[in-house]
Amino acid sequence: MNVTLPETFRDLEIVAIDIIGCNIKCRIINVYRPPCSDTTAITVMMDIVECLRMLSTVTFPSTIVGDFNLPYIDWNDLSAPSDRIYSAFIEFVNDMGMSQFVTAPTRGEHVLDLVLANDAYVVSNCWVESPFGFNSSKSKASDHNMMCFNLQCGVSSCPMDDQLTYRDFNNVNYAALMSICCQLIGRLFWLTVVMLIHTGIISWMS
Numbered sequence: 001m002n003v004t005l006p007e008t009f010r011d012l013e014i015v016a017i018d019i020i021g022c023n024i025k026c027r028i029i030n031v032y033r034p035p036c037s038d039t040t041a042i043t044v045m046m047d048i049v050e051c052l053r054m055l056s057t058v059t060f061p062s063t064i065v066g067d068f069n070l071p072y073i074d075w076n077d078l079s080a081p082s083d084r085i086y087s088a089f090i091e092f093v094n095d096m097g098m099s100q101f102v103t104a105p106t107r108g109e110h111v112l113d114l115v116l117a118n119d120a121y122v123v124s125n126c127w128v129e130s131p132f133g134f135n136s137s138k139s140k141a142s143d144h145n146m147m148c149f150n151l152q153c154g155v156s157s158c159p160m161d162d163q164l165t166y167r168d169f170n171n172v173n174y175a176a177l178m179s180i181c182c183q184l185i186g187r188l189f190w191l192t193v194v195m196l197i198h199t200g201i202i203s204w205m206s
Helices: 039-056 084-095 175-205
Strands: 012-020 027-034 062-067 113-118 123-129 146-151
Touching: 012 039, 027 039, 039 062, 039 084, 113 123, 113 146
Parallel strands: 027 062
Antiparallel strands: 012 027, 062 113, 123 146
């Protein structure tokens, strides 16, 4: 379910969705902050923090992912440069009780891409893999590594009767399917012939 942001934040590169499981609801927020440090960047960070506070102030878990371009945060002790950009973000993380799960560099030697959550148990098994397009000959690889993680949103606890079944037509054995269809059509044909003959005999006898 898409989350509509107030007009105040329409210029920010932030999108949010709510995922509704069987017994839990969770919010995922995706953020991009340009790698700038001028006065405009300070204003942008203040707006980002305000928007994230608003989006995270809900009664269910919130997970924030994205490229924040904050390479000098030490996530072991939450230390960072004391400028207004870093200070605003660290204050937000502390105030909202966020846990940060990415421990390996995502670009060069820095952790630029983050996974934050206000519930320490909603995210598990966070790891970093090769960039998108790394093994593709048709596209240029991203300059950031790919973050992967498991999100515990309660879907696995659905009663079996409530789960939906989808037909995997991409992996259909069409030769076997055609054989079955031909057999059914053949049987239907002969059944029709027998019924016509039977009907004709009854009509003749009457």
